[in-house]
Each structure stands twice: as structure tokens, then as C-alpha cells.
Amino acid sequence: KLLYNHKGRQLPPGPKGWPIIGNLFDVPSKHPWFVYEEWGKKYGPIMSMNVLGQPIIVVNSHSIAKELMDRRGSKYSSRPQIPMINLMNFNKANMALQPYGHEWRQTRRVADYSLRPSAANNYRVMQKKNSHRYLRQLIEDPANFYNHIRHFTTAVAMDIAYGYEIAESDDHYVILAETTVNKGTAAFYPAAFYVNMIPWLARLPEWLPGMGFKKYARETSRFVQEMIEAPFAFVKEQMANGTATPSLTRDSLLECSDPEDEGRIKYVAASIYSAGADTTGSSLNTVLLSLATHPEVQKKAQDELDRVIGRGRLPDYSDRDKLPYVDALFQEMMRWRIASPMGATRLTTEDDVYDNYFIPKGSIVQLNAWAMLHDPEHFPEPDAFKPERFLNKDGKCVEDPVLSAHFGFGRRVCPGRHLALNTIWITMTAILHCFDVRRAKDATGKEIDINTVYSDNLISFPYPFKCSITPRDQASIDMIKATEKMEYI
Numbered sequence: 226k227l228l229y230n231h232k233g234r235q236l237p238p239g240p241k242g243w244p245i246i247g248n249l250f251d252v253p254s255k256h257p258w259f260v261y262e263e264w265g266k267k268y269g270p271i272m273s274m275n276v277l278g279q280p281i282i283v284v285n286s287h288s289i290a291k292e293l294m295d296r297r298g299s300k301y302s303s304r305p306q307i308p309m310i311n312l313m314n315f316n317k318a319n320m321a322l323q324p325y326g327h328e329w330r331q332t333r334r335v336a337d338y339s340l341r342p343s344a345a346n347n348y349r350v351m352q353k354k355n356s357h358r359y360l361r362q363l364i365e366d367p368a369n370f371y372n373h374i375r376h377f378t379t380a381v382a383m384d385i386a387y388g389y390e391i392a393e394s395d396d397h398y399v400i401l402a403e404t405t406v407n408k409g410t411a412a413f414y415p416a417a418f419y420v421n422m423i424p425w426l427a428r429l430p431e432w433l434p435g436m437g438f439k440k441y442a443r444e445t446s447r448f449v450q451e452m453i454e455a456p457f458a459f460v461k462e463q464m465a466n467g468t469a470t471p472s473l474t475r476d477s478l479l480e481c482s483d484p485e486d487e488g489r490i491k492y493v494a495a496s497i498y499s500a501g502a503d504t505t506g507s508s509l510n511t512v513l514l515s516l517a518t519h520p521e522v523q524k525k526a527q528d529e530l531d532r533v534i535g536r537g538r539l540p541d542y543s544d545r546d547k548l549p550y551v552d553a554l555f556q557e558m559m560r561w562r563i564a565s566p567m568g569a570t571r572l573t574t575e576d577d578v579y580d581n582y583f584i585p586k587g588s589i590v591q592l593n594a595w596a597m598l599h600d601p602e603h604f605p606e607p608d609a610f611k612p613e614r615f616l617n618k619d620g621k622c623v624e625d626p627v628l629s630a631h632f633g634f635g636r637r638v639c640p641g642r643h644l645a646l647n648t649i650w651i652t653m654t655a656i657l658h659c660f661d662v663r664r665a666k667d668a669t670g671k672e673i674d675i676n677t678v679y680s681d682n683l684i685s686f687p688y689p690f691k692c693s694i695t696p697r698d699q700a701s702i703d704m705i706k707a708t709e710k711m712e713y714i
């Protein structure tokens with residue numbers, strides 16, 4: 226019934242399923258982006274599966290994703306609703322989970338306005354300040370880089386959202402946000418809770434045996450509530466006292482005329498941490514991993530920085546146009562390893578036909594950003610790390626539109642992308658300027674291998690790895706130490 230519909234048209238090709246269960250056992254349990262990339266060679270750039278009657282469409286091609294998500298956005302912009310996530314109210318803490326419709330449009334209006342490029346640029350000073358603190362931490366305790374990155378991305382998210390400066394450790398809001406987001410992401414997978422696969426279980430009373438998930442959801446929803454409300458109340462209190470510092474919450478509240486926008490501002494502010502901290506953190510890990518595994522690329526970028534900036538100061542955003550190789554390296558890093566290789570899942574809200582294939586209303590659509598950014602036709606030798614692929618014959622860095630796949634498509638494209646790119650660029654450039662990042666060595670002096678395959682969590686991270694991060698020279702130490710007394714205006 227599902228395979229042939231809408232005037233006898235067929236769904237896109239895909240693995241042959243079984244009666245009733247369909248492709249239940251074909252759904253990849255590990256690294257789906259690799260599996261779908263491989264399937265693409267057999268079935269083509271758009272594929273389908275049917276799991277217990279649920280159509281799943283997988284798109285490996287950038288141009289097809291653009292056609293469907295950009296040009297036919299009204300049909301492809303909703304999100305599947307995950308029962309446990311909604312029971313926990315976690316959908317209220319991350320607008321990426323909101324279904325398409327009037328309320329999403331209103332929330333998105335607030336997000337787009339407050340995170341637009343010119344607004345994002347206002348946060349550059351704060352991003353620079355936090356990136357400088359990270360550099361100081363790398364001098365003092367380089368082995369702990371993973372924790373420093375966590376602290377850094379949380380600090381940026383809380384500062385942008387609420388103008389709140391987090392404590393060095395054991396910060397109440399940070400613990401709250403981390404605990405909530407960890408509980409939320411753990412509940413995403415179909416197998417995490419039975420109710421995700423059998424939604425009507427949610428309608429049964431909590432006292433019945435096997436209903437423990439309802440109690441868990443009720444308890445977790447209290448964390449979610451506090452994560453959303455507590456920092457928001459902090460800003461309002463500061464505004465009442467006249468002590469609020471600039472933040473997305475303060476600035477949006479000052480400008481908002483529609484009283485209903487207050488709830489939307491709260492939603493967007495909470496989404497900054499839940500959608501922005503780990504994704505940016507993954508990319509900051511990629512900075513270190515890609516440099517440690519490609520010393521020759523690192524050297525070329527350092528030579529350019531030394532030539533353009535010299536050894537007397539740290540790089541700044543205004544230097545960007547003069548650093549084509551560094552920029553090409555930045556683009557290659559964002560192509561080579563991806564924080565969210567399968568993007569965020571979509572749900573279709575109307576029937577559609579693409580290239581004579583039928584795509585029914587209610588289909589889950591997965592956009593394989595990994596396959597798009599590793600398409601050998603577009604990026605020859607896709608797993609090689611080659612910044613040169615973005616340089617033209619005059620040595621200028623050329624922005625490739627396919628790279629946007631990293632941040633999604635169309636109406637639901639990541640609204641935080643300008644902020645994220647600003648954080649990553651300023652940090653990557655300062656690390657290149659001040660540190661040599663290398664593979665760590667074992668007790669015998671042999672280099673320790675680094676696994677460049679990332680985890681298959683919702684947000685994909687490198688598996689824990691070791692690298693050596695040492696200041697390039699005394700000038701590097703001086704430049705970083707000088708930031709302690711720097712005035713940020």
C-alpha cells in the first residue's frame with residue numbers, strides 16, 4: 226500500500242522489506258550516515274524504507290535536499306514528535322523539536338531576529354573574551370582540553386542567552402542545563418523507552434506496572450521547567466534592578482511589543498544552550514583533532530598568520546579577509562567532520578512527488594549531510610583534509626554553497642549558524658597562532674593514534690583522544706597572558 230500510491234507512483238528505491246515489519250531490521254543501529262552513503266551507491270541519491278508502515282525517506286544529495294527543503298519548504302518543514310520527549314516537556318526547551326505551524330513561525334521570527342548576522346556580530350566581543358579564557362586554560366592545563374571546551378561553549382551560550390557569567394565550576398545553572406539536556410538527548414532514540422515505539426502507552430495510568438517511564442518523565446519535566454524559567458527570571462530581576470547586561474533575553478524583551486512574545490523569547494533563549502552548546506563543542510574538538518592529524522596544514526596556516534598579523538598580537542575578526550588559507554582551512558574543517566551528520570529529522574505535512582517518486586504525507590525525512598559533504602564528485606578524495614580545495618588559482622578562498630549542509634536547509638536552517646561560525650573561527654585562528662597541536666606521544670616516544678571516526682550520538686563527537694598542545698613560542702605565552710588584563714569593549 227505504501228510502496229505504490231498517488232496514481233500508482235512508487236516511493237524512492239530502497240532495501241526490500243518484510244511483510245508487516247518492513248525494513249525494521251535494515252535501519253542502521255550505528256553510524257547511519259555511513260550506511261546510507263553506501264546504500265546510495267545502489268539505490269541512488271534519494272531512498273526510502275518502510276518501518277512498521279512508517280515511510281522513511283533518506284536524501285544523500287545536496288541538490289535534492291535544496292529542491293525539497295528550500296523550494297518545497299511548506300511540505301517538508303515539520304519535525305516528528307517523540308512521545309517521551311514531549312512527556313518530559315523537553316520539546317519546550319529546544320525549538321528544533323517544535324512542529325511546523327503558526328506557533329513555530331512566531332518562535333522562529335524571534336530567533337531569526339535576535340540571531341541575525343548583525344545581532345550575532347554584537348556578541349563577538351563576548352565570544353573573543355571567552356575564547357581568550359579558553360586559551361589561558363590551554364596553557365595551564367592542556368590535557369583537559371575537552372572539559373575546557375565544555376566550559377567555553379556553556380559560558381558563551383549562557384552569556385548570549387542571559388548575560389549570565391558562569392562560575393569556574395559547580396555553577397547551578399550549568400548543572401541544571403547539562404542534566405536536563407543529557408536526560409533529553411538520552412530519550413530521543415526509539416528504543417530508549419517503549420513509549421517511543423508504542424505511543425498509546427502514554428495514555429495509560431502511572432500506577433500500572435511498567436509505567437515507570439511516566440514518573441521519570443514527570444520528574445524530568447521539573448528540571449526542564451527550572452532550566453527554562455530560572456535564568457529567565459534572573460534576567461527579569463536584573464532588568465527590574467537596572468543591572469541587566471546585554472543578552473538575547475534582555476534585548477528581545479526590551480524590543481518586544483507582543484505580550485505573547487515573552488514565552489517565545491524564553492523558548493529561544495533555552496534553545497541556545499540545548500541546540501548550540503554541544504554542536505559548537507563538537508566543532509571545537511574538530512579544530513584540535515584536525516590540526517593534530519594534519520601538521521603540514523597547520524604549518525601553512527601558521528606561516529600565513531605570522532606574515533599577516535606578526536607575533537605581537539592575537540588575531541581578530543577584522544583580519545579574516547587577509548587570511549585566505551586560514552579561511553580555507555576553516556571551511557575544510559567544517560566539511561571534513563560534522564557535528565550533526567544526519568541534521569535534524571523532518572516530517573512531511575503533505576503528499577509530494579519528486580522525480581516521479583511518491584513521498585507521502587507523514588514521511589520521516591533524513592538529510593545525510595555527511596554524504597553531501599563527502600560526495601566525491603563534488604569533493605574529490607573526500608576524506609583527505611585539503612584546505613586547497615577551497616582556494617582559486619589566485620589564492621583566494623571561495624565559499625562553497627554545499628558547505629551550508631552542515632547547518633541544514635530551508636525554513637528550519639540553523640538560526641545560530643552565524644554565532645557558531647564566529648565562535649569557531651576566532652578560536653581556531655587563535656589556537657593556530659599560539660599553539661602547536663600534535664599527536665601525543667606514549668612513554669616510548671611513539672605517536673599515539675587518533676581515531677578520526679566520530680561517535681554516533683545525536684551530536685557526533687570525536688571519541689576521547691589525546692593530543693599535545695604546546696605554546697609555539699614565548700610571544701604566544703605573552704599574547705595569551707596579556708588577555709588577563711584586556712579591556713573588552
Ligand code: HEM
Pocket residue numbers: 320321322323333336340496497498500501502504505508564565568569570631632633634635636637638639640641642644645
Ligand atoms: C557547529 C555548530 C552548529 C551546528 C553544526 C548546528 C546544526 C544545526 C542543524 C543541522 C539544525 C537543523 C536544521 C534543519 O532542520 O535543516 C539546527 C537547528 C537549530 N540550531 Fe543549530 N547548529 C549549531 C549551532 C547552533 C547555535 C550556536 C545555536 C544557538 C545560538 C543553534 C540553534 C539552533 C536552533 C534553535 C535550531 C532549530 C531551528 C528550527 O527548528 O527552526 N545552533 N542546527
